[in-house]
Every structure is written in C-alpha cells, then in structure tokens.
Amino acid sequence: MSESTPAFAVDQSPDRIWPLRGEFVEPALEQDFRASTLSRVLPQQRAGLVLWAALMVVFAVPDYLALGAVPNFWILAAYRGVFALLLLGAAEAFKRRPNLALQGYVLVGLALLGYSFFFLLYGLRPDIRAFNTGAIMVIQVMLFLFVPVRVAMAAPVALFGAIGATLSVWATTADASVKVGTAFLVALPAVLGYAAALRQQKTERLEFLLRRQLLDANRELKDEVVRRVALQGELERQAFTDLLTGLPNRRALAERFATESARAQRRSEPLSLAMFDLDHFKRVNDTHGHAGGDAVLRGVGEVCARSFRGADMAARVGGEEFAVLLPDVDLQRAGTVLQRFNDLLAATPAMVGDQAVAVTATAGVAQHQPGEDLNALMARADAAMYAGKQAGRNRVVLVPADAAPAPS
Numbered sequence: 001m002s003e004s005t006p007a008f009a010v011d012q013s014p015d016r017i018w019p020l021r022g023e024f025v026e027p028a029l030e031q032d033f034r035a036s037t038l039s040r041v042l043p044q045q046r047a048g049l050v051l052w053a054a055l056m057v058v059f060a061v062p063d064y065l066a067l068g069a070v071p072n073f074w075i076l077a078a079y080r081g082v083f084a085l086l087l088l089g090a091a092e093a094f095k096r097r098p099n100l101a102l103q104g105y106v107l108v109g110l111a112l113l114g115y116s117f118f119f120l121l122y123g124l125r126p127d128i129r130a131f132n133t134g135a136i137m138v139i140q141v142m143l144f145l146f147v148p149v150r151v152a153m154a155a156p157v158a159l160f161g162a163i164g165a166t167l168s169v170w171a172t173t174a175d176a177s178v179k180v181g182t183a184f185l186v187a188l189p190a191v192l193g194y195a196a197a198l199r200q201q202k203t204e205r206l207e208f209l210l211r212r213q214l215l216d217a218n219r220e221l222k223d224e225v226v227r228r229v230a231l232q233g234e235l236e237r238q239a240f241t242d243l244l245t246g247l248p249n250r251r252a253l254a255e256r257f258a259t260e261s262a263r264a265q266r267r268s269e270p271l272s273l274a275m276f277d278l279d280h281f282k283r284v285n286d287t288h289g290h291a292g293g294d295a296v297l298r299g300v301g302e303v304c305a306r307s308f309r310g311a312d313m314a315a316r317v318g319g320e321e322f323a324v325l326l327p328d329v330d331l332q333r334a335g336t337v338l339q340r341f342n343d344l345l346a347a348t349p350a351m352v353g354d355q356a357v358a359v360t361a362t363a364g365v366a367q368h369q370p371g372e373d374l375n376a377l378m379a380r381a382d383a384a385m386y387a388g389k390q391a392g393r394n395r396v397v398l399v400p401a402d403a404a405p406a407p408s
C-alpha cells in the first residue's frame with residue numbers, strides 16, 4: 001500500500017458509478033454488489049409482491065359496492081384476479097430463481113401491468129378519478145422506495161405511469177385544471193422517488209466498496225501477521241542453527257543442556273557430553289580449498305544426523321569442532337556411541353567435486369557431574385579429546401568418572 005493512500009479511503013471517483021443510473025460502471029463489480037444484497041432484497045421484494053396481490057383483491061370490495069355486479073365490475077374483478085395470481089407467481093418464482101429478483105425485469109413487467117390496470121380504472125370508474133390518481137402517486141413512490149428495484153429500470157416505468165395516467169385523464173375529462181393537475185401530481189412523486197432512490201443506490205454502493213476495502217485490509221493484516229510469525233520462527237531457527245551444516249549451534253546446545261542437566265538431576269539419570277574435532281582438517285582445506293572443506297563439514301553434519309538418536313543433540317560449536325549431548329546415557333555407553341559414529345564417519349567420504357574425501361575425528365567424552373555447568377563439562381570432554389589427538393587421533397577418549405573437575 002503506498003504511503004499517499006490512506007488505508008480505508010473509498011475510491012469515490014465519479015467514473016466508478018454511473019451518475020444517473022447509480023450503478024457500478026464495472027459490470028463484475030455491479031454483479032458482486034447485487035449478489036451481496038440478495039439476502040435483503042429478496043424477502044423485501046417477495047413481501048411487496050404478496051402485499052400488492054392482497055391489495056388488488058381487497059379493493060374489489062369497494063368496486064362491488066360502487067358498481068354492483070355489472071359487466072364493468074367483472075372486467076375489473078377478472079383483471080384483479082389474474083394480476084394477483086401473476087404477483088403471487090412472481091413471488092414464488094423469485095424464491096426458486098433469486099436472480100430474477102436481482103435483475104428486476106419481472107418486477108418492471110408487473111409494474112407496467114399494474115399501471116395499465118389503473119389506466120383502465122380511469123375509464124371504467126370515473127367516479128373515483130381522484131382516488132385513482134392518488135393510488136398512482138403511491139405506486140410511483142413504492143416503485144422507487146418500497147420495493148427495491150434498480151432505478152435504471154424503475155425510471156422508464158414511472159415515466160410510463162405518469163404519461164399513461166395523464167393521457168387517461170385527458171381522455172376521460174374536459175376539465176383543464178384536472179388534466180394539468182393530474183400531470184403534475186403523477187410526475188412529482190416519480191421525480192422525487194427517482195432522486196431519493198438514486199442517492200440511496202449510490203450510498204449503498206459506496207458502503208459496499210468501503211466494506212470490501214475493510215475486508216481486504218483485514219485479510220492483508222492477517223496475512224501479514226502469518227508472514228511475520230513465520231519470519232520470526234525462521235529467524236529463531238536461524239539463531240539456533242549452524243547455517244553451514246544445518247546442525248544446532250552452540251546457543252542451541254546451551255539451551256538444551258540447561259533443560260537436560262536439570263532433568264538428569266531431578267530424575268538421577270546420567271547425562272554425557274562428547275566433544276569431537278576433525279583430524280588434520282587443515283589438510284583438507286589446503287588440498288581441496290575452503291569450499292571443499294565446507295563440503296566435508298556438511299558431510300559430517302549428515303553423518304551426525306544419521307548416527308545419533310533423536311534424543312541426542314549433535315551441535316557444531318566451532319570451525320571443525322562438534323559437541324554431542326547424550327541424555328540418559330552413561331559414560332561407557334556414550335563412548336560406544338561415539339566410537340560407532342567415528343567408524344561411520346571414516347567410512348563415509350564426502351564428495352568434493354568428483355573426489356571422495358574421507359575424514360576421521362577424535363572425540364573426548366565426559367559424564368555430567370551434579371551442579372556442573374556446560375563450560376566445565378565441555379572443558380573436561382575437550383581435555384580428553386586433546387589427549388586423544390596427542391595419542392594419535394581417530395579415537396574416542398573417556399574422562400574417568402572419578403577424574404578431578406577441569407578448571408573452568
């Protein structure tokens with residue numbers, strides 16, 4: 001997100017919404033918006049249709065009271081009945097195919113029929129002309145505000161209603177003031193309804209954009225948190241890992257030692273530590289270059305991974321120096337484990353280019369003594385390893401259990 005764009009600003013640029021249609025210019029966006037309104041629009045439209053059908057039927061009563069059972073009454077009653085059925089049918093169709101409700105064509109068709117009924121009423125019931133005009137005014141308002149339908153569709157229908165009503169009145173009266181008055185009366189609610197509905201449509205769409213932006217921002221925020229947690233995990237992993245061999249580093253060893261020495265003491269279990277150093281590693285570097293030496297070190301890491309149990313921890317603690325922490329393992333067993341490792345290492349040459357380079361290691365092993373810290377334990381194992389180097393390398397030297405602690 002660029003710095004100049006506030007996080008939650010809605011893009012209100014005029015070209016996003018048609019000024020007179022109040023719909024998104026982008027068809028996909030408009031489609032998304034309409035789909036998001038379905039759960040609200042559908043029940044409203046269906047309720048509106050049922051109410052409309054009920055009104056059509058109920059108003060047959062005043063027709064009958066005014067006209068009696070004459071042919072005009074029956075024409076109106078038939079129109080009312082058929083139209084009410086159509087309205088109920090549409091309400092049912094909307095339930096099955098909600099897209100019909102969103103598109104608005106069905107509603108527009110029904111509105112055209114509805115207006116036509118009132119035009120007919122002007123001819124068949126001139127006695128209620130004023131009432132008729134009032135009903136058309138109500139329909140004009142309902143068309144825009146009560147039953148949610150797109151203004152782009154409602155506007156031509158309202159125009160049809162206004163013109164139709166005006167023409168019907170002009171055809172059925174000679175009174176000029178009634179003619180002009182009716183034209184105004186039916187046009188005015190259409191204009192007001194259109195203006196109000198247009199404003200509402202635009203507001204709803206801007207709100208939709210805002211909601212979407214908020215959701216996007218929220219999603220971005222969540223993704224960012226996930227990314228950061230992963231990054232933090234990776235940084236932590238790196239802080240405890242030797243990048244060349246992938247083995248744990250000295251820091252990781254220190255943490256593990258703190259846990260294991262406390263546990264060993266609590267449970268009176270043995271804990272051993274081995275230090276091993278590659279033999280004549282300088283020669284490897286001198287012969288195969290530093291990169292060759294690195295390849296050999298990586299190979300040692302792989303042998304460690306294959307050699308020690310999951311509970312043991314082999315760590316790289318210096319250039320070509322390694323430490324192995326062996327929980328619940330006494331000195332003798334640790335010696336055996338290290339000897340097995342040494343044998344495997346000697347038998348597993350690393351490939352440097354197309355050359356197989358074998359290395360050996362010299363190890364010193366010590367068993368942890370109560371209260372001893374890591375440095376002291378490492379120093380004792382180190383001293384044994386040094387003794388092993390002196391004695392000819394490629395061997396494992398144990399620190400006797402009763403040996404004096406090494407000076408820290």
Ligand SMILES: Nc1nc2c(ncn2[C@@H]2O[C@H](COP(=O)(O)OP(=O)(O)OP(=O)(O)O)[C@@H](O)[C@H]2O)c(=O)[nH]1
Nearest residue numbers: 277278279280281282283285290291293294319320
């Ligand atoms: N390639 C490589 N070499 C390293 C690294 N760290 C230390 N070394 C080399 O390891 C060698 C250690 O040499 P020395 O300490 O003389 O020991 P050595 O040659 O292994 O001889 P002994 O330990 O006495 O058997 C040096 O040449 C260091 O440069 C490393 O990360 N990569």
